[in-house]
Amino acid sequence: xxxxxxxxxxxxxxxxxxxxxxxxxxxxxxxxxxxxxxxxxxxxxxxxxxxxxxxxxxxxxxxxxxxxxxxxxxxxxxxxxxxxxxxxxxxxxxxxxxxxxxxxxxxxxxxxxxxxxxxxxxxxxxxxxxxxxxxxxxxxxxxxxxxxxxxxxxxxxxxxxxxxxxxxxxxxxxxxxxxxxxxxxxxxxxxxxxxxxxxxxxxxxxxxxxxxxxxxxxxxxxxxxxxx
Amino acid sequence: xxxxxxxxxxxxxxxxxxxxxxxxxxxxxxxxxxxxxxxxxxxxxxxxxxxxxxxxxxxxxxxxxxxxxxxxxxxxxxxxxxxxxxxxxxxxxxxxxxxxxxxxxxxxxxxxxxxxxxxxxxxxxxxxxxxxxxxxxxxxxxxxxxxxxxxxxxxxxxxxxxxxxxxxxxxxxxxxxxxxxxxxxxxxxxxxxx
Numbered sequence: 001x002x003x004x005x006x007x008x009x010x011x012x013x014x015x016x017x018x019x020x021x022x023x024x025x026x027x028x029x030x031x032x033x034x035x036x037x038x039x040x041x042x043x044x045x046x047x048x049x050x051x052x053x054x055x056x057x058x059x060x061x062x063x064x065x066x067x068x069x070x071x072x073x074x075x076x077x078x079x080x081x082x083x084x085x086x087x088x089x090x091x092x093x094x095x096x097x098x099x100x101x102x103x104x105x106x107x108x109x110x111x112x113x114x115x116x117x118x119x120x121x122x123x124x125x126x127x128x129x130x131x132x133x134x135x136x137x138x139x140x141x142x143x144x145x146x147x148x149x150x151x152x153x154x155x156x157x158x159x160x161x162x163x164x165x166x167x168x169x170x171x172x173x174x175x176x177x178x179x180x181x182x183x184x185x186x187x188x189x190x191x192x193x194x195x196x197x198x199x200x201x202x203x204x205x206x207x208x209x210x211x212x213x214x215x216x217x218x219x220x221x222x223x224x225x226x227x228x
Numbered sequence: 229x230x231x232x233x234x235x236x237x238x239x240x241x242x243x244x245x246x247x248x249x250x251x252x253x254x255x256x257x258x259x260x261x262x263x264x265x266x267x268x269x270x271x272x273x274x275x276x277x278x279x280x281x282x283x284x285x286x287x288x289x290x291x292x293x294x295x296x297x298x299x300x301x302x303x304x305x306x307x308x309x310x311x312x313x314x315x316x317x318x319x320x321x322x323x324x325x326x327x328x329x330x331x332x333x334x335x336x337x338x339x340x341x342x343x344x345x346x347x348x349x350x351x352x353x354x355x356x357x358x359x360x361x362x363x364x365x366x367x368x369x370x371x372x373x374x375x376x377x378x379x380x381x382x383x384x385x386x387x388x389x390x391x392x393x394x395x396x397x398x399x400x401x402x403x404x405x406x407x408x409x410x411x412x413x414x415x416x417x418x419x420x421x422x
Contacts, residue, residue, distance in 0.1 A: 021296045028295055033287040042286060053299045054306075131278045138279060152244060153280045159246055174241075181240060184275050 005069045013060050020060075024053050027070065030155060031077050037150045038081035040139060048084060052077045071165040074155065078147045078166060085143060130191050137187040138180075145180040148173055234258075234265050243272050 005026075011019035031052055036045035055076050063072055138146065151157045151165060159177075163170045241247050242255055259266050 017300060020300075024296045024299060028292055029287040029290075032290055032292075033284055036286040036290075037283050042290065045286070046290065050295065050299050050302065054302050057299070057303045127278065130274075131282055134275055134278050135282045138282070149279070150283065153276060154283050159244070177244075178237065178240060181272070181275070184279060185271065188271055188275050 009060070009063065009069050012057075013063075020057060023056070023069070027073060028053070030070075031073065033154050034074060034077050034147075034150050035081055037138075037154070038078065038143060038146055039084055044084060044088075048077065048080045051080055055080075067164050068161065070155070071157070071161050074151060074157075074165040075167065078151075081147075082143055126195075130188065133187040133191055134184055137184050141180055141183060145176050145183075148176040149180045152177060234262060234268075236268065239265065239269050239272060243269070243276060 005023070008019045008022045008026075012023060028049060032045055032049045035048040035052075036042065039045055039048065052073065056073060063069070138149070141149070147166060148162055151162045157165065159170050159173045162173045166173070238247070238251070238255055242252065247255060259269065
């Protein structure tokens with residue numbers, strides 16, 4: 001945790017509301033971004049953001065300070081989002097894990113990273129179109145994969161911090177990131193192919209990833225304090 | 229470096245800044261020689277950048293006016309969580325925070341028990357004749373005394389070095405020494421013969 005976080009947390013633990021306001025001002029947009037990315041609903045995302053800080057305030061005394069404040073905060077947010085989605089049954093997204101289990105084994109061995117052609121940069125219109133497709137692909141990910149990707153892309157958390165925030169192993173973080181990005185790259189691949197620029201799978205030079213997937217059996221859901 | 233195969237996993241970890249210095253240097257060398265990987269990395273960066281933009285937009289557009297006041301009002305108007313609940317959460321947090329420490333401690337204690345218990349319980353079965361390195365090579369106690377009546381009770385190899393574990397009885401006390409023959413000048417042959 002940054003020095004400023006430490007100081008604010010220490011003061012907030014003593015009941016200093018200004019310090020707590022400082023923490024909220026610092027993290028509310030990031031918290032909201034995570035919540036929105038998970039639940040895809042602005043009102044619910046705002047409610048979850050507020051609820052997250054209410055929980056932080058109530059349970060701040062239990063925060064051990066061994067990890068960063070933000071990993072603790074993000075764990076609370078992700079848990080609230082998961083609770084919300086399960087309660088509201090709004091998450092009709094394809095569960096990527098289930099899909100992996102149903103898939104033929106030889107279908108999961110490799111994936112192709114599309115290559116961009118240097119001489120043909122994307123126009124603003126192309127970027128918008130591609131951006132929409134990526135957003136759709138993101139929305140189609142399971143909650144677990146979205147959570148990992150959010151923490152990585154928005155918060156820039158390290159694998160280690162993501163693992164702490166979600167209560168899962170670092171290997172699971174890497175595995176989920178790998179598969180989430182595979183789906184997003186498929187969106188890019190589809191787009192490039194429509195433009196006649198795609199590099200079909202199996203083309204010499206196409207990059208195949210080693211799946212090296214680790215069993216994702218650990219901690220389907222990050223644990224408390226949210227449990228709280 | 230041109231002989232190294234293309235590896236998307238490595239590109240992803242590079243994108244996330246998770247490569248070690250050595251890995252990063254090797255990948256950078258590979259990228260210089262491999263246009264496929266350079267283009268693939270561009271693709272990964274493009275998707276990552278577009279996704280980040282997309283994910284950050286809602287938060288930039290959201291109205292946060294009065295956010296802090298609403299949270300503080302909710303906190304003030306609601307009861308504190310019950311003691312049992314706070315203790316439960318605190319216990320969970322404590323376990324999570326100190327997990328690396330207590331897991332390591334438990335594993336260390338288990339290994340120590342597995343090693344020491346058999347050693348200590350084998351005491352009566354050891355040969356009574358003193359066997360050990362020549363007098364000149366015998367270890368000394370912290371007080372500088374020569375130790376006598378050494379009885380070898382086990383031999384082990386660690387990182388390619390053979391060591392002897394033997395007990396020393398003196399003044400009605402028993403001491404267990406770890407004596408590394410391979411590191412003792414002149415004692416190597418003696419150790420090999422044992």
